Amino acid sequence: MSEHHHDDHGHDHGIDDPDHPHNAPLSDVQLRVRALESLLTEKGLVDPAALDALVETYETRIGPRNGAQVVARAWTDPAFKQRLLGDATGTLAELGFLGRQGEDMVVLENTETVHNLVVCTLCSCYPWPVLGLPPVWYKSAPYRSRAVIDPRGVLREFGVQLPDDVDVRVWDSTAELRYLVLPRRPAGTEHLTCDELAALVTRDAMIGTAVVRAPEAAPGGAR
Amino acid sequence: MNGAHDVGGMHGFGPVEPEADEPVFHAAWERRAFGLTLAMGAWRRWNLDMSRSIREQMPPAEYLATTYYEHWMFGLERLLVDKGLVSPDEIERVRRGELTPPGSPDAPAKVQDGALRAEAVSRVVGGRKGARLDDPVPAQFRVGQTVRARNVHPLGHTRLPRYCRGRCGVVAIDHGVFIFPDTHAAGLGQKPQHVYSVQFTARELWGPDAPERDRVCVDLWDDYLEAVP
Numbered sequence: 406m407s408e409h410h411h412d413d414h415g416h417d418h419g420i421d422d423p424d425h426p427h428n429a430p431l432s433d434v435q436l437r438v439r440a441l442e443s444l445l446t447e448k449g450l451v452d453p454a455a456l457d458a459l460v461e462t463y464e465t466r467i468g469p470r471n472g473a474q475v476v477a478r479a480w481t482d483p484a485f486k487q488r489l490l491g492d493a494t495g496t497l498a499e500l501g502f503l504g505r506q507g508e509d510m511v512v513l514e515n516t517e518t519v520h521n522l523v524v525c526t527l528c529s530c531y532p533w534p535v536l537g538l539p540p541v542w543y544k545s546a547p548y549r550s551r552a553v554i555d556p557r558g559v560l561r562e563f564g565v566q567l568p569d570d571v572d573v574r575v576w577d578s579t580a581e582l583r584y585l586v587l588p589r590r591p592a593g594t595e596h597l598t599c600d601e602l603a604a605l606v607t608r609d610a611m612i613g614t615a616v617v618r619a620p621e622a623a624p625g626g627a628r
Numbered sequence: 629m630n631g632a633h634d635v636g637g638m639h640g641f642g643p644v645e646p647e648a649d650e651p652v653f654h655a656a657w658e659r660r661a662f663g664l665t666l667a668m669g670a671w672r673r674w675n676l677d678m679s680r681s682i683r684e685q686m687p688p689a690e691y692l693a694t695t696y697y698e699h700w701m702f703g704l705e706r707l708l709v710d711k712g713l714v715s716p717d718e719i720e721r722v723r724r725g726e727l728t729p730p731g732s733p734d735a736p737a738k739v740q741d742g743a744l745r746a747e748a749v750s751r752v753v754g755g756r757k758g759a760r761l762d763d764p765v766p767a768q769f770r771v772g773q774t775v776r777a778r779n780v781h782p783l784g785h786t787r788l789p790r791y792c793r794g795r796c797g798v799v800a801i802d803h804g805v806f807i808f809p810d811t812h813a814a815g816l817g818q819k820p821q822h823v824y825s826v827q828f829t830a831r832e833l834w835g836p837d838a839p840e841r842d843r844v845c846v847d848l849w850d851d852y853l854e855a856v857p
Binding site for chain 1: 633635642643644663680718729748827834
């Protein structure tokens with residue numbers, strides 16, 4: 406089941422989108438949202454500038470690069486990693502990566518023998534301060550339904566084939582704890598800096614649907 | 629309630645479809661629906677559990693046929709009417725897509741005191757007050773203890789997924805005291821109690837064909853659990 410509407414693919418239509426001022430008709434939901442914003446604005450209940458600021462925050466400032474920095478530091482700083490695993494909330498607070506939908510955090514370490522995978526079967530709970538807003542697939546019925554009953558099958562669809570001797574731990578975020586997976590550091594990255602390591606860490610690896618890969622060796626072995 | 633939102637363990641929805649280089653929002657209206665929901669939440673006329681509860685009341689066929697931010701819009705429209713911020717007539721006009729005429733240039737809409745302003749957004753986004761409570765409530769269960777998720781089917785909001793009801797697991801983590809969503813969503817108070825990560829074997833949940841050592845951890849409140857003698 407796709408959560409996309411065909412009229413929303415790729416870019417936006419209609420007069421509420423200044424980037425695309427052609428005159429395609431607005432869909433029902435576009436009309437409804439626009440009408441609601443106009444009503445609430447006329448009532449003085451919302452300040453449209455605050456909406457702009459909220460959107461801008463999650464489009465530009467809060468996203469998976471935050472979590473990637475945390476992971477890279479945990480890979481390179483054993484004392485930090487210990488604190489992160491023991492008190493994720495306090496340790497992330499020191500970095501400024503705490504806030505809405507991430508007030509109480511738990512970090513789950515992937516190891517040689519355990520692979521962690523995070524889902525929210527009941528809605529779409531997700532650690533916003535470290536990963537930003539969730540992708541559509543995370544919010545959609547296929548992932549939410551199958552992550553708990555067939556996690557290995559879901560992982561295969563993401564290209565991750567777990568050996569039978571690696572145990573899967575699925576974490577269903579049914580309460581207000583928010584989970585960040587600390588993926589395994591790939592072999593062959595010992596020479597990389599913290600920033601270079603962070604660049605390897607993907608959003609999906611921090612949800613548990615991917616593993617982190619070492620960069621392809623550069624020609625001549627420079628890296 | 630046993631609604632369409634509680635999909636854990638269901639079949640038939642098809643493969644997971646990740647999108648390469650996915651944008652944060654897929655349409656301008658999603659941006660505004662997101663902003664409107666957070667901005668109206670800042671009025672504190674309802675809590676997060678009420679928001680989740682109302683979205684779950686979307687008729688099942690409609691819930692499964694619509695997107696995430698459409699669920700949010702359904703919930704926001706309902707809450708605005710329920711809390712008296714918007715009249716049923718006004719929301720009917722919204723559903724027909726009718727714009728509210730702006731005030732004349734001489735009398736622009738005045739943003740009310742209490743509305744979220746742009747300069748307060750970072751405070752809302754960075755807020756650290758979650759659902760954790762300081763109340764000294766004793767834990768009913770201890771780490772390592774075997775417990776059973778109650779076989780209950782409340783008509784109201786609950787965060788006890790159907791797939792683990794009646795199943796036995798082991799308390800893996802005691803997370804401390806939190807607001808209880810079932811009462812909080814109904815406006816019946818916070819009922820502070822412990823939340824635990826309860827670890828179920830995949831075989832306990834899904835039967836003997838599941839991998840032997842795989843586990844599913846579910847965050848469950850005291851009231852969802854009973855001791856196994």
